[in-house]
Amino acid sequence: MTFVSDAKLVELAAEYHTPLYIFDEKTIRQRCNDLKQAISYKNHHIRYACKALTLQRVLKIVRDEGLWIDASSINEVDRCLLAGFDPSQIFYTGEGATKSVYSYLIEIGVLINCTSIDQMRLIGSIKKNHYCSIRVNPGEGHGHSNKTNTGGPSSKHGIYYDQLEDAKVIAKELGIKIIGVHSHIGSGADLGHWLRIKDKTLEYANSFADLEFINLGGGIPVVYNPETDKPMPLNEWGAALSASMEQYSKEMGRSIALYIEPGRYVAAESGILLGEVGAVKSTPEYNYAIVNTGMNHNPRPAMYGSYHPIRFIPRDGRSPGKEKEYVIGGYLCESGDVFTVESDGTLAPRKFPEIKVGDIMVMGHIGAYSHSMKNEYNSMNLPASLLIDKNGVASLIERRGTLIDVMRREIEVIPHKSRKHYKD
Ligand code: LLP
Secondary structure, three states, X not given: OOOOOHHHHHHHHHHHOOOEXXXXXXXXXXXXXXHHHHOOOOOEEEEEEHHHOOOHHHHHHHHHOOOEEEEOOHHHHHHHHHOOOOHHHEEEEOOOOOHHHHHHHHHHOOEEEEOOHHHHHHHHHHOOOOEEEEEEEOOOOOOOOHHHEOOOOOOXXXXXXXXXXHHHHHHHHHOOEEEEEEOOOEOOOOHHHHHHHHHHHHHHHOOOOOOOEEEOOOOOOOOOOOOOOOOOOHHHHHHHHHHHHHHHHHHHOOOOEEEEOOOHHHHHHHEEEEEEEEEEEEOOOOEEEEEOOOOOOOOHHHHHOOOXXXXXXXXXXXXXXXXXXXXXXXXXXXXXXXXXXXXXXXXOOEXXXXXXXXXXXXXXXXXXXXXXXXXXXXXXXXXXXXXXXXXXXXXXXXXXXXHHXXXXXXXXXXXXXXXXXXXX
16 A cells, blocks of 8 residues: 555545546566566466456556466457457456357467366367366365355356366367366465365376366465455465476476466555545444445455455645544445445444545555456446556556446447437
8 A cells, every 4th residue: 555655645636536546567566576486386377367457557567577367258358368468378267158259269269268067068069179178176165255265065166076087078079188177266265275275186187188287276365454364475385386396297297387377466455446535424333434435446345344454644634633433434325335344244443543524545455356346336437547657657547437438338328220310
């Protein structure tokens, strides 16, 4: 939360309006570098899980850092191609992709990671003797919330590990080469789970004759709340992966590539969301500060009870007043639109120096899964996005939304040939 001074934030809020997303190039580059340095195994590649934050400028920075891509939709693939990635650098994992999606991916040369046996059949129906990777559900998962845990018997993701023999049989029938085995057990997984799943994935993969790579997914956690969250010991993690892969390649008698797909780790700390206090009020139980943004611009607290660091800059330059407990509420007509909340919906007030109308709220660590999960509920305009470049210069990378944007797909407002009153 420290990449711009408070004085500059006040200036930017005045110039660009709030709510406002601000992203920091240096932080993104730093996180890419942390990852590159942690893994010494030569035959590896880091694929940015671009669902975390998919802005063009961010994709271009990540590309410049030499990362490749994990994509989960055709539009993500196209956004990455627009940012200059080559199709061969993109890996596609999507539950329930359709034939037209797979046909496009095969045509342009994007590697498909099949998440079910039916999706292997889909490849077979499009192209004979093709190749793919398969996503394995290793029977257990881990994440910061059960909504982000993607392994184990309750998860929809991947092919359950006890059905891998079936996958091999189908692959043989269809002439499909399985060249990679992938697992992603969840977002926000700790070191212990990571390493255990790495071992399981390597074990499952060693019976695949055409194996060229192992993909261990993403899930590296970041510290949102320094009082409760533990950082991933990145060097220990990287050293363990590297040692295992050296050994594995030796045992397999050839070099097997290692891929990982971090999203949150690359992007989370690079972003802040600015809002402005519109009202301060109280009930017999709580003090509320209401800001002009909400779960439409960062759905994470409402969805998972996620903690984001929040502070306020006094707009009138006063020195901090006495601390009080506040619940920070958004501006939507929805009770659950609060930023300080537990995962079961219990309000979690936090202490702040006295908050006044007009103060600027700075919410930190919103780089991952906030901008990319934003929506236009209550027909609210989407915020503009700024990038602070590596020289510290702020520029607009996405303009603020308007009513036209909110209504852009409605037939009533789209000129259409069949409508008499619209002439082309
Ligand atoms: N690979 C695959 C196949 C994934 O599905 C994901 C995330 C990743 C990699 C990247 O995971 P990461 O390194 O970011 O943890 N909306 C939730 C997170 C959902 C993650 C979905 N898949 C949140 O805000 O916490």
